[in-house]
Amino acid sequence: MVLQYTSTVVDPPAILIRGADSHENDELIENMLPEDVWFHVEDMSSAHVYxxxxxxxxxxxxxxxxxxxxxxxxxxxxxxGCKMHEVSVVYTMWSNLKKLPGMKPGEVSFHNSNVVKKMIVKKDKAVVNRLNKTEKSGVQMDYDGDRSARERREADRKKAERKIQLENKREEEKRKLEAAELRSYTSIMKTENMTANTDYSGYDSDDFM
Structure with missing residues (x-):
């Protein structure tokens, strides 16, 4: 179970998830989704927020x-960090997190440090107080349900993409066929391929009086 906060600075409001301890942080590291962004104070112990x-x-x-x-x-x-006037906060996509064997609970590394962003954050009690008023403790995360729902959305998205690709392919084949037919018709209508109706060469008939 984790802690949940609601940020009302955007519409609709956004949900922030925080692990209550290092073991919950490990649980979050293992089970979150590619769309989740991970936040942590750089070079010191802090909560893991998503x-x-x-x-x-x-x-x-x-x-x-x-x-x-x-x-x-x-x-x-x-x-x-809470006692300091300012700290550096690092954040990156969850998919960039890497848990290595032997790491302590809550400890994490990165697959690619070049895609980790940093931000200098100065103490703002008003923001913290606003967020703390929305805190919900003991929130049970439905990791399996979230993952299954995402997999269904991904399958639906790929199905829609394949449908569009098939329609585009059919349209392209139709355009090519029409272009080929037009080229064939144009070739037939060229002057050198046509016979005038006044050309009697080779026409054998009886003379009539």
Missing amino acids: LRLKENQTLEDIPEKLLQDACQLVKANSIK
Whole structure:
């Protein structure tokens, strides 16, 4: 079970998920979805916070105010970071997280450090107080249900793409056939391939008086 917060700086409101301890953080690391963005204070212990984007969205699609909310939440839930005037927060897509053998609970690395973004975050009690008022504890995540729903959406998306590709292929084949027929007709209608109705060469008939 995890902690859930509601950010009202966007419409519709966005949900932020936070692990309550290092073992829950490991559970989140293992079970989240490719659309989830992971936030953590750089180089010090802090909460793991996730924001779920819409499918096909990227880090660049996160509104600035929503980004601030997520970063403020991890800063406020860092034992050292919460006491500092400012900290550096790192964030990346969940799919970029890498859990190596021997790592401690809650510890994580990256597949590609070049796609990890950083943001300097200054203390903002007003933001933290607003988010804390929306906190829900003991939220049960339906990991299997979320994953199954995503797989269905992905299957539907691929099915729709295949349908469009098939329709496009049929249209292209139709255009090619029409173009070939036009070329054939144009060739027949060329002057050198035509016989005038006044050309009697080779016409054998009786003379009539």
